Amino acid sequence: MRAGRAIPIAFLAVSLLLLVPLSRKAYAQSKNTCLDCHSNLDGPLQVTTEKFAADIHAQKGLTCASCHGGDPTKDDADAMSKAAGFRGHIERTQVPELCGKCHGDAAYMRQYNPSLRTDQLAQYHISKHGQLLAKGDTHVAVCVDCHSVHDLRPPSDPRSTVNPVNVAKTCSNCHSDRDHMKAYNIKTDQFAGYSGSVHYEALAQRGDLSAPTCTTCHGNHGAAPPGVASVENVCSTCHVFQTQLFDGSPHKAAFTASGLPGCITCHSNHRIQHTGDSMIGTGPQAVCTNCHSQGDAGFAAADSMSRELIQLELALVKSEDILQQAEQSGMEVGQAKLDVSEARDYLTKSRVAIHSFAPAKLDAQIKNGLAITDKTYAAGVKALRERDFRREGLGVSVLTILVVLGGLFLTIRNIER
C-alpha cells in the first residue's frame, strides 16, 4: 500500500474504532453478561439487548443484577450465584417491595431525578390493587403489569404504557377482560365507554394531554374508584364553574340525599358524550325527565330553560343568515358580524349557567344575547334594504336605456322610410 493511500485509511480505521464506545454512550459502562445468554433464549426467559436498551433503568446504568442480583461481570453460570445475591424470578407478591426499595428512597432517587415522586409504594398499599395483593391475590396489578418490564419507558415517552395517551389501553388489558374480572364482580365496559367519550377524543385524537384518562379520576398508584360523594370533587378540578353553580343549586342537596353520584347522574362516568341543548328540557333526549315529570317545579324549570336556549340559538341563526345574505350581495356587515359573535358568547355562558338549575340565572344571559341579536338582525334588514334600493336604481337606468333604444329605433325607421 502506498503511503498516499495508507494515511487516509488509517485515519478512517481509527475514527471508526473511536466511534464504537460512543455508540454505547447510554451505558455507564457496566458489563452485562446476562444478556449474552438471555437474548438467545425463548419464551419468558428471553430478554434481547434491543429490548433492554429501551429500558430507562438500563439507560441510567443499571443492570439485570440491580433487581435480580447475581454478578453481571462473570461470563458463565457463575453470574447466577447465590453468593452474589442472585434471586432469579421475582414473585408477583414481591414486585412492589422490590421496586419500592429504590423508588421509595428519596435520597437514592435524588441521584437520578430529584423531582420524581417517591410515595408510589405507600400509595399502592392503600389502593384496591395493593390491598388485595396483601391478602395474597396475585391476579391484581403490580408495578410491572402497568409499567412493563425490561423495556420500561418513562411516562413522558409516547411509547410508554403509562403515557397519558396509552393509560386507558393499559388499564383495559385487565379491566376489559371478562374472565379476569369475573372473580371481582366488576363490570368490564369502562374502556368501551371511555373510548366513545369526549375526554378520549380530546386525549387520543386531538393530543390534548390535559384531558382526563383513567388515572386522572381514579388515581394511578393509589387507584380506587372515587366514592359517590366525591365524584363532584374530581370533576370540579377542571369543570370549576359548573361545579360552583351546581353546589348552589337545589340539585346538590337533592342528589346527596338520594345518594346520586353528582355529575355522573346526568353526564355518565366513562361514556361522557358531547353535551347538546337537547339534553336539557322535556324532549326525548333530555336527562331532566329521568327524575322530573309533568306537573312538578323541576319539569317546568327544565322546559323554560330549554325554550330559552332554543330561542337564543334561533335568533343567532336568523341573524347569521340575513347577514350572510347581505354580505353575499356585496354589503358591508363586518361590525354586525362581530356583534353576533359576542351574542354567541352569551349562549356559551348560558350553557354553563344551566348548572344552577335556576331559570332566573339563565334568563339574564339569554336576555343579553337576545338584545344583541335584535340589533344585528336589524342591521341585516337595513343592508338588504340598501341592496334593494340599488336594484331599484338599476331599474331606473334600464328604463332610461330602453327609452333611448326606443328613440334610436324610431329614428332609424324615420330616416329609412
Place this chain on the structure above:
Amino acid sequence: MALKQAISTLVPEYEQSEPMQVSRRRFAVALLGTGLAASLVSFLYPVVKYLIPPPTTDMGGDTVSAGKVAELKPNSAKVFRFGSKPGLLIRDVEGQFRAISATCTHLSCTVQYRSDVRQVWCACHNGYYDMTGRNISGPPPRPLEAYDVHVQGEDIVVSRKRGA
C-alpha cells in the same frame, strides 16, 4: 335643438320630409333626446358620487388603529376591532403595550384582561392565558394569536405579524 342639428349634419336628407313624418320625427327626436339625457344622468351620477372620497380612508386589513396612548392606564386593557374579529390591547404594569386576538381558542368566547392576576382570562370556562397569548390553564387548547404593536405619536397601531 342641438340634437336635431347633430342629426341633420350627419344625415342631410333628414331635413326633407312631409308633415306627417315631421311629427313622427319630432317624437323620435324628443324620445331620443330625453332618453339620452336621462341615461347620461344615470351614468354620470354614480361616477360623480364615486369620485367623492368616502369619510373613512382607513381600509382596514392587516393594520388597524387600536386606540390612543392616553386611553389606557398601566395594568388595563381594551377590546378593539380587527377586521371582523375582536382583539385585546393590553397595557401592562410597566406601561408596555401588547395586542393579542381576543377570541378564545376553546369555544370562541371573547376573553378579557384581569388586572388582579395580571393574566388574560376567559369567563366562559375559566381559561387563562399569559399576556403573550400562551394558554396556561383551563380548557383552551392553543395560544391566542399575537399581533405587532407600534406607537405612532398618539396612536397605537396594531398589525398582524409579518409571515416569513
Place this chain on the structure above:
Amino acid sequence: MSPIAHVHTWLDERFGLEELIAPLRHKVVPMHRLSYWYFFGGITLFLFGVQVCTGILLLLYYRPSANEAFESVSYISTQVQFGWLVRSIHSWSANLMILSAFAHMFSVLFLRAYRKPRELTWISGMVLLLLALGFGFSGYLLPWNTLAFFATKVGTEVAAQVPLIGHWVMVFLRGGEDVTGATLTRFFGFHVAVLPGLTMLFLLMHLALVQRFGISVPPSVERAWEARPTERREMKFFPNFALRESMAWYLALAVLGALAALSPWGLGEKADPFASAPAGIKPEWYFLFMFQTLKLIPSKIAFLDGEVLGVLAFSAAGLVWVCLPLAESTLPKHGRKLVLGLGVFAVAYIAAMTAYGYVAK
C-alpha cells in the same frame, strides 16, 4: 350657421377635418342574412372602452400590494359610493368582452373575412385576442383572494412547462419563484400599463386596416352579387349602421348594469399563501378548456411528459390559428375546407371542454 357647423369649419381650417372624415361619409356595410355578426367587433370595442373607464375609476382607490389589495377592493365595494357598481361592471364587462372577442373571431373565420388582402387584420386581431386573455389573467389576480391566488399559481406553473424557456417565463411572470406580493405588483403593471399600451397600438392598426379595406363579404354572397348585381344591398355606416350599433351598445350597457346589480361579483377570502389550495380550483371559464385538456392528458405519453405535450400542442394550435389566412393562399385547393374544418372543430372542442370543465370535480 349652427354651432356644430362652426366647430367643424374651425377644425377643418386648422387640421383638415373634412379630409379625414370625408371617407367616413361613404363608408358602407354590406347587408345580407349574416350581417348581424358584424356587430361583434364593435361590441368588443365598446366593452373595451367600458373596461378602460371603469378601470381608471378603480385605479383611484385600488392599492397593488399584498397587504392592502384585498382590503382596497373590499373598501371600493363597501365604502366608496357606487364602488360596488363600478367593480361589478368591470368584472362582468371583462368576461363579456372576452366572450364577444371569441364570437367576433369565430364569425370572421366562418364568414371567411381573413382572406387576402385582410390577412394583417386577422393577425392583429389574434394579437388583440391574446392581449385580452392577458388582461383577463392579470386582472383576475388583482383582488388577491384565495381563488385568484391559486388560479395564478396553477396558470403560471403551466407556463413553466414550456421546454427550455418555460422556467424563465414563469419566473418572469411571477416576479420570483413563487406567487407573492411581487407577482401582484408585476401583474398590476402589466394590467394597467403594458397591456393597455400594446392594445392601443394593435387596436389602431386593426381599425385602420378595417377602414382601409372596408367590411368584407362572405364568398358565397359575393358570388351571388356578382351574378346578379341588383341584389347587392349596402347600408351607409353613418347614420344607419351607426344608429343600429348605438342600439347594440346601449343594450350591452343595460345588460352590464343588470348583471352588476342582480348578480354582483363576490370578493371571497383574502389569499393566504401558506394555506392549502381549496379543492376543485379552476381558472376562469375562458381558460377552462385548456385547463381541462391538461387534466385529461395522461402524465406520460411514451417518453414525453404529458403536460409539456399539452402546452406545446396548444402553443402549436395558437400559431396555426394566427397563420390561418396563409393556409388559403398556400393551399388553394383544400385551404378553404381545411380552415372550415378546423374552425368547426375548434368551436366544438372549446365548447365541449368548457362544459366538461364546469361539471368536472
